Amino acid sequence: MRVLLMAYGSRGDVEPMVALAVSLRALGAEVQVCAPPDFAELLETVDLPLVPIGRPLRPVVKAVVTGTAPTAAEGLAQRTAALLASAYDAVAAAAEGCDAVVATGLIPAAAAARSVAEQLGIPYVSVAYYPASLPSPHHPPLAWPGRPVPPEVTDNRVLWELNTESLNALFGEAINTHRASIGLPPVDNVRDHVLTDRPLLAADPALCPWLEPADLDVVQTGAWIRPDERPLTAELEAFLNEGTPPVYVGFGSIPVRDAQGVTRAAIEAVRAQGRRVLLSRGWADLEPADDKDDCFAVGEVNQQALFRRVAAVVHHGGAGTTTTAARAGAPQVVVPQMADQPYWAGRVAELGIGAAHDGPTLTAESLSTALKAALTPETRARAAAVAATIRTDGATAAARLVLDRVGR
Template sequence: MGLAVRLRELGAEVRVCAPPDEEFVELLAGVGVPLVTIGQPWRSLVRPSSAADASHAVAEMMATQFETIAAAAEGCDLLVAAGMVLFVAPSVAEKLGIRYAYVSFCPIGLPSPHHPPWPWGRPSPRGVTDNRTLWRLEARTYDAMFGEPINTHRASVGLPPVDKIRDHVLTDRPWLAADPILGPWRETADLDVVQTGAWILPDERPLPADLVAFLDVGAPPVYVGFGSMRAPRGIAAVAIEAIRAQGHRVLVGRGWAGLAPVDDAEDCFVVGEVNQQALFRRVAAVVHHGGAGTLTTAARAGAPQVVVPLATDQPYWAGRVADLGIGAAHAGPTPTAESLSAALRAALDPETRTRATAVAGTIRTDGAAWAARLLLDAAD
């Protein structure tokens, strides 16, 4: 959304392909950006139970994406891809004869000798610790999982087959939409990475009146929410107990996990979709999953953080929070009241707040505008 709005301000026509989740539809409608829905709602996806099921799901997903994205990109000059559409977007761009850019929102999504691949939900091979070896093995996984469906669809539209699937989809000049302080890229001879800073869209929505009333009647609460993640069972009760143990009120973000309070006590309030840019400036700390967006928003607000990493890039972001001294990283995805209390004590230390405030002043806010200008220059 941030990139789309900045592109439009520079005179470009923009359309976005995204799953038809209600939140995505409403948010894009709110800024007047046309949405082309693709596939089934992201919220309803079920993790495959076997390798065969995963391969079948990938093939079905690609078939839908090829058709939808090719139609949406007709007449366009640029195709920018992130997330799961990266497997079909370069072929669509090649067929249409337009430029293509791949964007990662986290440094560890890009090959580098300085870090291992993210785990994709599977353990690293036993005894293998060399990062270059791990990335070579990951490239083979790309070939095994995505090579056949990609080349099947390429053949159906008259394109030649490709090998080295990972290199094909990421390109040798990928973009990194992460803040250079929060997620720095270490230069490598393997890739020419364009780091733009995070793509932030200023949120002007007012906070709901009942939420403002809750914030106004007492000391700043601790926010806990896990965004679009399916959080571990019982985590809301654990978090509420840990927050109360530190003497703080509780603000529960419902999210896709459907977090809910454990009682009717007045020290606990539940919110749904909300302007986190405004909200996080009024909380004592933010307990979250470590998604790039939530982490960047909390960092910009100067709010100390506790990251409970659940998947993919989230352990990396948890480590960055700890390394920067702006919060604490919980060890693993299933906290107890005791382990989360310990992390909260560290995050609520006055020195952590001081450090978080200092780092907040260094976060770039022009990443989307800069990326938009670079893209239009490339199109020209």
């Protein structure tokens, strides 16, 4: 049996698919992966060749975050068409001989993956990493830039109807034009076409439960986590052992505006709480602002091992980082930048396992206030209690579900 996995997005979109790939192989399946070329090295760590989709994503994300990219309305049709074409070409080439397609990420790329599955007559499985990306009467949809909703509308079902209209307006013409060019009929609801009526929810029930009753037949598997056995470097071990546990600060594969200013503010805030600083460079390119020995910078690192040894984790609020910190029992401060990150910030605060920073722009004062709340003994105790409830078998459960759908 052979399964194609497609993830078009940041590290947080691709990493869970790597976990699923490892679990599928353990159950005897062959795996192909399509993703942005930025993640070729990540796939190499598990001996999976990458079929790249388009150009590197990092410069695109940086341009969006720093405000140098075109606005959402400028050239959207052309950008959507280009992503559809590149995703379709990659998936079509990789899907030869496959028995199923599993997809997540930006809507045009996922729509292209579903088109390939339709043409081949094989199952297509949609994946979400957090509940708020799926229609439900229990929560509203995320707002799309340039598509505001009337402030007086508060009914979630109405908001999801407006979301349908927005996604059709943003992507419908490009998707149906592409489908016509490859001999497929048009779709009248882009979102539901991409998500299907039975998506997988790769998120932990303790962190973010899917509430019933709901319109979709959602299967929540738990988060897809690949065990990381890599040792920490000798230099990092030395830093950790030289003093009290530091505060980790990193934004993963999310660039930030004014990286130098953010770094200075973060270091000042951590020092104000009497703590040492551990900076993760990431796509934000964070670097120490001075040469004091209470600050250390790392690149790619085993977060599963590291987060068990820090006082707190300051991060952007991606699903993967939030879950990894929660599994480690590390108090968190989430500084949300975009997309699903405000959702995760809210969940961290609601669960009492950390603090949600008010908005994406931090100052030394605002981060120090949030850190003070996260570093209390009560927050650490609550984080430890939640850590004990988090599932670790999500990827294996999902792999079995995928293979079961193929078998049927």
